[in-house]
Amino acid sequence: xxxxxxxxxxxxxxxxxxxxxxxxxxxxxxxxxxxxxxxxxxxxxxxxxxxxxxxxxxxxxxxxxxxxxxxxxxxxxxxxxxxxxxxxxxxxxxxxxxxxxxxxxxxxxxxxxxxxxxxxxxxxxxxxxxxxxxxxxxxxxxxxxxxxxxxxxxxxxxxxxxxxxxxxxxxxxxxxxxxxxxxxxxxxxxxxxxxxxxxxxxxxxxxxxxxxxxxxxxxxxxxxxxxxxxxxxxxxxxxxxxxxxxxxxxxxxxxxxxxxxxxxxxxxxxxxxxxxxxxx
Amino acid sequence: xxxxxxxxxxxxxxxxxxxxxxxxxxxxxxxxxxxxxxxxxxxxxxxxxxxxxxxxxxxxxxxxxxxxxxxxxxxxxxxxxxxxxxxxxxxxxxxxxxxxxxxxxxxxxxxxxxxxxxxxxxxxxxxxxxxxxxxxxxxxxxxxxxxxxxxxxxxxxxxxxxxxxxxxxxxxxxxxxxxxxxxxxxxxxxxxxxxxxxxxxxxxxxxxxxxxxxxxxxxxxxxxxxxxxxxxxxxxxxxxxxxxxxxxxxxxxxxxxxxxxxxxxxx
Numbered sequence: 383x384x385x386x387x388x389x390x391x392x393x394x395x396x397x398x399x400x401x402x403x404x405x406x407x408x409x410x411x412x413x414x415x416x417x418x419x420x421x422x423x424x425x426x427x428x429x430x431x432x433x434x435x436x437x438x439x440x441x442x443x444x445x446x447x448x449x450x451x452x453x454x455x456x457x458x459x460x461x462x463x464x465x466x467x468x469x470x471x472x473x474x475x476x477x478x479x480x481x482x483x484x485x486x487x488x489x490x491x492x493x494x495x496x497x498x499x500x501x502x503x504x505x506x507x508x509x510x511x512x513x514x515x516x517x518x519x520x521x522x523x524x525x526x527x528x529x530x531x532x533x534x535x536x537x538x539x540x541x542x543x544x545x546x547x548x549x550x551x552x553x554x555x556x557x558x559x560x561x562x563x564x565x566x567x568x569x570x571x572x573x574x575x576x577x578x579x580x581x582x583x584x585x586x587x588x589x590x591x592x593x594x595x596x597x598x599x600x601x602x603x604x605x606x607x608x609x610x611x612x613x614x615x616x617x618x619x620x621x622x623x624x625x626x627x628x629x630x631x632x633x634x635x636x637x638x639x640x641x642x643x644x645x646x647x648x649x650x651x652x653x654x655x656x657x658x659x660x661x662x
Numbered sequence: 663x664x665x666x667x668x669x670x671x672x673x674x675x676x677x678x679x680x681x682x683x684x685x686x687x688x689x690x691x692x693x694x695x696x697x698x699x700x701x702x703x704x705x706x707x708x709x710x711x712x713x714x715x716x717x718x719x720x721x722x723x724x725x726x727x728x729x730x731x732x733x734x735x736x737x738x739x740x741x742x743x744x745x746x747x748x749x750x751x752x753x754x755x756x757x758x759x760x761x762x763x764x765x766x767x768x769x770x771x772x773x774x775x776x777x778x779x780x781x782x783x784x785x786x787x788x789x790x791x792x793x794x795x796x797x798x799x800x801x802x803x804x805x806x807x808x809x810x811x812x813x814x815x816x817x818x819x820x821x822x823x824x825x826x827x828x829x830x831x832x833x834x835x836x837x838x839x840x841x842x843x844x845x846x847x848x849x850x851x852x853x854x855x856x857x858x859x860x861x862x863x864x865x866x867x868x869x870x871x872x873x874x875x876x877x878x879x880x881x882x883x884x885x886x887x888x889x890x891x892x893x894x895x896x897x898x899x900x901x902x903x904x905x906x907x908x909x910x911x912x913x914x915x916x917x918x919x920x921x922x923x924x925x926x927x928x929x
């Protein structure tokens with residue numbers, strides 16, 4: 383069961399203190415480390431709560447009735463939070479709420495965690511410059527965080543989360559305020575991060591199907607399906623009320639199947655599917 | 663039918679170089695989207711249309727009446743605003759009181775208020791949580807509540823700033839249906855949006871802003887048929903066009919997957 387190369391969630395249930403109803407019910411899921419896991423579901427599905435547990439915020443900072451266990455490779459948010467915390471980057475749904483509020487400039491805000499970790503000054507400068515370049519914040523480095531747009535704030539929150547080079551990155555709806563170009567660039571950027579396990583909550587089903595290795599689908603606090611995007615999208619039930627990617631809508635209507643009633647869910651699969659049809 | 667007309671409108675912020683300049687813009691369609699990239703002037707135009715900010719030159723006419731001359735009460739009955747961040751317009755202790763408060767600005771009969779509040783909460787699907795504190799709601803619920811507060815007043819014109827942001831799929835469907843229904847009921851519905859897929863699937867008329875000026879007015883298909891213009895104003899075509907162009911080498915205009923299917927499923 384325990385496997386150092388896996389994320390494993392085993393029979394996880396959680397009820398917030400002062401709340402009578404469980405938010406998560408007996409969730410069990412696995413995924414390999416260093417993969418991209420998309421967490422999907424509608425509001426009140428339990429996505430944010432699951433992120434908080436994976437990051438150790440529950441039960442270490444927010445209390446409630448937690449049962450079952452979670453293992454992120456060798457680390458556990460319940461048994462050894464400080465060790466996990468050192469290696470985890472977390473981007474909250476509301477990015478502004480996680481900034482220190484102490485920094486005068488974007489550069490200082492990105493450097494904040496590194497200073498706390500006692501990293502040398504030259505190394506800090508190097509990493510801040512590099513992360514700002516990756517997230518297209520170079521032009522904003524000397525500006526006040528208060529002057530940023532919603533999309534820029536989200537990118538700043540992501541920058542502060544990745545600057546410490548975490549092994550695990552947990553992103554709760556990180557693109558909600560970005561414009562379409564920014565969103566597309568962000569999802570493309572996620573695929574080039576190496577040696578990092580990425581758990582991302584998002585409603586952008588088209589983008590998730592392009593980049594995720596696995597999808598976990600939550601409905602009313604239950605994990606109703608998990609698998610590759612191809613499997614999960616093809617097995618959706620109407621009652622779950624989950625939108626489908628445009629590639630899938632198109633392929634289904636045109637009856638462009640990958641055989642055995644599976645329809646492509648991303649552009650590469652669609653290309654492969656049409657190529658095979660032409661060559662047979 | 664409502665007509666909004668902007669004549670020689672300009673607005674220049676004292677602290678920036680940005681200037682919005684609209685010589686002539688007439689909106690008569692029932693569903694109009696205003697699009698453009700960040701910094702194009704969408705929010706400035708939005709604020710001018712709400713009447714919360716006055717143009718420095720020119721005027722905005724609503725059915726031939728100057729928006730600046732409307733009393734606050736008349737303005738409420740004329741223009742309803744749904745902000746991008748619903749938290750900025752919610753402050754009452756319960757969902758029900760929030761809607762009732764909004765309606766009480768234009769209506770004094772308690773029985774009428776009670777009936778209308780129950781009706782709009784049912785429309786947006788929030789009846790079951792009418793006693794909750796708005797701050798305990800999820801983001802989609804907050805957004806639906808902010809829409810309910812405007813529905814209760816039933817203004818002639820609805821202004822939505824990025825209505826699809828922070829909504830999950832079922833609430834996106836609900837809000838879209840609601841906007842279409844308002845348009846059918848002869849309200850004018852104007853939305854600012856970044857979401858080209860939603861725009862292409864939902865709107866018949868769009869105005870494109872870039873660098874503070876209107877660069878295009880017309881139907882989505884006409885805009886997306888001009889890829890150079892789309893690129894110049896910093897927009898992306900609907901996703902279906904990228905998919906079909908990438909995979910099939912077909913660069914014609916398609917607004918939705920269903921649009922592609924309709925044009926090809928003849929056999």
